[in-house]
Amino acid sequence: MVREDAVTVLSDDARVVAPAGRQASALPTLGPPASALASPDGTGAGLFAARPSLIRAMNEQLLLEHIRQRGPCSRAELARVSGLSKPTVSLALGNVERAGLVRIAGQRTGVPGRSARLYEIRPDAGLALGLDIGHEYVRGAIADLTGEIRTRASLRARATSVRARVAELVELADMLCQNAGVPRSAVTQTVIGSPGVYDPRRNAMKLTGGLRGWDRPAALAGLREAFGPSLVMENDVDAAALAERALGHGRDVEHFAFVHIGTGIGMGLIVGGQLLRGAHGVAGEIAFLPLSGGAGADEHEARKRGTLEAAASASGIVRAARRGGMRGPVSARSVFAAAARGDQRAVAVVAEEARLVAKTITAVITVVDPDLIVLGGGIGRAPGFAEMVGEELERIAPVMPAIRVSALGTDAVVDGCLAAGTDLAWGQVMTALPTPPGDGVRPVVS
DSSP states (O other), rough: OOOOOOOOOOOTTOOOOTTTTSSOOOOOOOOSEEEEEETSSSSSSOEEOOOOHHHHHHHHHHHHOOOOOOOOOOOHHHHHHOOOHHHHHHHHHHHHHHSSEEEEEEEEESHHHHHHEEEEEEEEOOEEEEEEEEESEEEEEEEEEOOOOEEEEEEOOOSSHHHHHHHHHHHHHHHHHHTTOGGGOOOOOEEEEEEEEEEETTTTTEETTTTTTTTTTHHHHHHHHHHHTTEEEEEHHHHHHHHHHHHHHHHHHHHHHHHHEESSSEEEEEEEEOOOOOOSSOOGGGSSSSSOOOOOOOOOHHHHHOHHHHHHHHHHHHHHHHHHHSSSSOOOHHHHHHHHHTTTHHHHHHHHHHOOOOOOOOHHHHHHHSEEEEHHHHTTTTTHHHHHHHHHHHHHHHSSOOEESSSSSHHHHHHHHHHHHHHHHHHHHHHOOOTTTOOOOOOOOO
16 A cells, blocks of 8 residues: 555556547546435345435536536536436536536527527636656646646756756746746646656656666655645656557557657557556566567666667667667667668668567567557657568568557657546546535435
């Protein structure tokens, strides 16, 4: 069990806020729906009576979910889709309007009969802050409850210590809030995408790759102090997979894998429409697959970062290129560019990279059998690389999923954090609905 002072981590059944026209998240748990009354015969088989305040809260939540899913709605529409009576709908709308959760969006005209007032979710009833801790940049954005992005910004990552990295995130958050015209205290939910996974035994992150010191408990302590109890940590590649599910190629796919290949390697796995985390949160940590090959392999780096990541990430490509005879400033980008120009040394490095990634995806296919593989990261999105991986897969994979290149770009992690954060903010808003005082339990007897 996580201590009370531990940072929150998204649970296995956390859902992503759906874009307009898609299924929204489930209603938050309301607690026991009734109070038990002892039976007259003393057998203990009690009858149950719902509290009127609980019924009102359930009705209000039901209507809010309908408005969130469908957009602006009239009272008549809400009565029809919810099955509630028009007087009940009117009472519930009045309550949530006074609570500042809905507002009048206008009136529907051009149809027979009286024009109807339309109700919509008040966007500023909750705000989500999403931050991405990258090796080169820290990125972030703020979204309201409708999912609309209020502002985006990024800063060059220059921190070399835990304290400086936390300060960079705070600086970016303050910049975003200033751009959005809100104080940081107005943020309902903060989600930070970070390399690694949360370790509840140590109350710290682990498997954080090249972020020096980020696996120390002091890192999360500093983040909690800066961002408060609403802070949620999310693995950065898992966040990108959530963004792909909400906004990208995975919108209509129940089983897919998002494979990130860049300065690091990771995978976010969506199974049955839900992110798979595993018993210890390490589902998708494919950096540690015992797969290697080519001149990019390095035993020392493999012990620190994982066998696959040491060979197939950007550093492995650079190492293979130099061992293959390329001179001067070498980067993964320059190797791919040289391969596109026909440099045979670079062509061999890129071909080996494609084979290694194809082997990795084949391992995933044989275990999970996804419909779709989405490639992300600087290497995964390199021109022509997905086609090379597909050709290798044709030779070794038992079945061929669709291969797509992520179109979400460098903001994928932030977008995934906002998707999760907006959903969590919505849950907070729903559970904070005011309840009229003085409601007791009405006995039900036969």
